[in-house]
Amino acid sequence: MRAETRRLLLPHLLLAALVYAIVCLPKSRPNVESATALLVGLALFEGAFLAAARRARGRETGAYDIIALVWALLLAWELAAPVCNIAHPVLVPPPENVFHTFRLQWRVMLLNIGYSMGLLAAGFTTGLVLAVLLGLPCAWLPRLRRVTYPIANVMAPIPPVVISPYLVALMPSFRSASMLVIVLGVFWPTFLTTINRVGAIEPQILDAARTLEPSTPVMLFRILLPYVLPGIVSGLKVSMTTSLLMLNFAELMGATHGMGYYVQNSIAYANYAHAVAGILVIGAVVTVLSAAVTWLQGHLIRWQ
Amino acid sequence: MASIELEHVSFCYHRHDSAFQALRDISVTIGDGEFVCVLGKSGCGKTTLLRLLAGLQLPSQGQIRIDGRPVTGPGLDRAVVFQSSTLFPWMTARENVCFGLRQAHKRLSRREARLAADRYLEEVDMLDAAALYPRQMSGGMCQRVAIARALAVDAEILLLDEPFSALDARIRQELQGLLHALWARGGRKKTVVLITHDLRDAASLASRILYMSPGQIAADLPAPEDREGLERELMALFYREAEQRYAC
Numbered sequence A: 001m002r003a004e005t006r007r008l009l010l011p012h013l014l015l016a017a018l019v020y021a022i023v024c025l026p027k028s029r030p031n032v033e034s035a036t037a038l039l040v041g042l043a044l045f046e047g048a049f050l051a052a053a054r055r056a057r058g059r060e061t062g063a064y065d066i067i068a069l070v071w072a073l074l075l076a077w078e079l080a081a082p083v084c085n086i087a088h089p090v091l092v093p094p095p096e097n098v099f100h101t102f103r104l105q106w107r108v109m110l111l112n113i114g115y116s117m118g119l120l121a122a123g124f125t126t127g128l129v130l131a132v133l134l135g136l137p138c139a140w141l142p143r144l145r146r147v148t149y150p151i152a153n154v155m156a157p158i159p160p161v162v163i164s165p166y167l168v169a170l171m172p173s174f175r176s177a178s179m180l181v182i183v184l185g186v187f188w189p190t191f192l193t194t195i196n197r198v199g200a201i202e203p204q205i206l207d208a209a210r211t212l213e214p215s216t217p218v219m220l221f222r223i224l225l226p227y228v229l230p231g232i233v234s235g236l237k238v239s240m241t242t243s244l245l246m247l248n249f250a251e252l253m254g255a256t257h258g259m260g261y262y263v264q265n266s267i268a269y270a271n272y273a274h275a276v277a278g279i280l281v282i283g284a285v286v287t288v289l290s291a292a293v294t295w296l297q298g299h300l301i302r303w304q
Numbered sequence B: 001m002a003s004i005e006l007e008h009v010s011f012c013y014h015r016h017d018s019a020f021q022a023l024r025d026i027s028v029t030i031g032d033g034e035f036v037c038v039l040g041k042s043g044c045g046k047t048t049l050l051r052l053l054a055g056l057q058l059p060s061q062g063q064i065r066i067d068g069r070p071v072t073g074p075g076l077d078r079a080v081v082f083q084s085s086t087l088f089p090w091m092t093a094r095e096n097v098c099f100g101l102r103q104a105h106k107r108l109s110r111r112e113a114r115l116a117a118d119r120y121l122e123e124v125d126m127l128d129a130a131a132l133y134p135r136q137m138s139g140g141m142c143q144r145v146a147i148a149r150a151l152a153v154d155a156e157i158l159l160l161d162e163p164f165s166a167l168d169a170r171i172r173q174e175l176q177g178l179l180h181a182l183w184a185r186g187g188r189k190k191t192v193v194l195i196t197h198d199l200r201d202a203a204s205l206a207s208r209i210l211y212m213s214p215g216q217i218a219a220d221l222p223a224p225e226d227r228e229g230l231e232r233e234l235m236a237l238f239y240r241e242a243e244q245r246y247a248c
Helices: A003-023 A036-056 A063-083 A095-140 A142-155 A160-170 A174-199 A203-211 A216-252 A259-268 A272-300 B046-054 B093-104 B110-123 B139-152 B169-184 B199-205 B227-247
Strands: B004-015 B018-030 B035-040 B061-066 B078-081 B157-161 B191-196 B208-213 B216-222
Touching: A003 A036, A003 A063, A036 A063, A036 A095, A063 A095, A095 A142, A095 A174, A095 A216, A095 A259, A095 A272, A142 A174, A160 A174, A160 A216, A174 A216, A203 A216, A203 B046, A203 B078, A216 A259, A216 A272, A259 A272, B004 B046, B018 B046, B018 B061, B018 B216, B035 B046, B035 B199, B046 B078, B046 B157, B046 B191, B078 B139, B093 B110, B093 B139, B110 B139, B139 B169, B169 B191, B169 B199, B191 B199, B216 B227
Parallel strands: B035 B191, B035 B208, B078 B157, B157 B191
Antiparallel strands: B004 B018, B004 B061, B208 B216
């Protein structure tokens, strides 16, 4: 048997068992929705997996194990909830109902994703740009560095989540408070990274630059910025995930839109199928953002 | 004109509460168009001397003047090639040269700078590698590009800090030849100061040799026609210094 076929065997055996359980096994729970949305979801997953396997061209990647694990978890869920009914009848909704939610609520979900992403994009970009624009001169000009570095060391470790209730009370609107939470979450770590990276610049690079007598803007943006960029970009993924966490946390506190609000609202009305669907959407959004950052890394720092 | 005068130059490294005297009361004049090799063993202060000439550090005592003007910092009248590659890793070979060019000639358009950069790269036989990033090039290729960048500044004075020391013998010889050809060509010669600890580099390239023993210039030798004789003389200096140190 060819290695490729062998690797495909386990995921597809699990998928076959899952489809059999969904379509053929009798359900022990009432109110199980139509399985159409779930089956469409499985088909999309399978398509994405096959595309990833094709791109890997036989190389060892985690794709085969990951998809096998996904199918195994879904199978366990299907068996535990609608088929055998051994899971909690309210807290663990059938996967059919969760996927059916996507069909029913896709407009509402898109609206909430749009709201969350708008807030995230604005807060993240503001925090990042401010941190770099202020960090570079603060790192380069000794007097500014002596003032700002100790302050940054005190401010950076304070988690914005801790002060977010205060910020909500302080700011004129919930949206501006949420944005400030994200800005602070991104600003301080990036600001410190910028100062530390400039401080650790290779002396010979600095000497070479100084012999060419660059003006301060040239030094900041043509020498120091590209030098610190890999450090900033590699921290982007962590910053992005942290921002998303803070955003969802902020939305739990009193928003009227957003994915965090959607999940919170669904739980408040004991609609756990909607809540689980919302959690899955948040996971998917994080994955897409993470992939976007990886892509950005490859394009922004080509020289590495 | 591009003459360099050092007048009672001393330099001291201070670290915490200790101090190390790297250069002691050096006075020497390097004339316009000279190719001077500063020779000496590791730790004798050669690189410190070059850093002072480049303006990267200032003397603790004394003064360095270029064409009568005191050196107060780095300047575009001096181009420097360092021991290790100091190309900017985020720029291609062409962009590195362009950066040097546009620093020295601020009015150059992008297109003009690019064309001029290609000419300099061609001079060091690196035009084919113009689009490569430093990490895609070997050490010898990087040093060639660094020389092209230094030439692009079109400074009167070229300061070279052991630029061939990390290279293998064949590339080293090739780059020495290139450097000498670039210096010797045309009507107006640049003033070159080459730091080296290699006798052969000094004997084959220099029009004058400054031999340094720790912190001081021990001998100032004009290069004679007889290069082999000069090499023997330098060797004798090396041995004499070693014997003195051993006797101590």
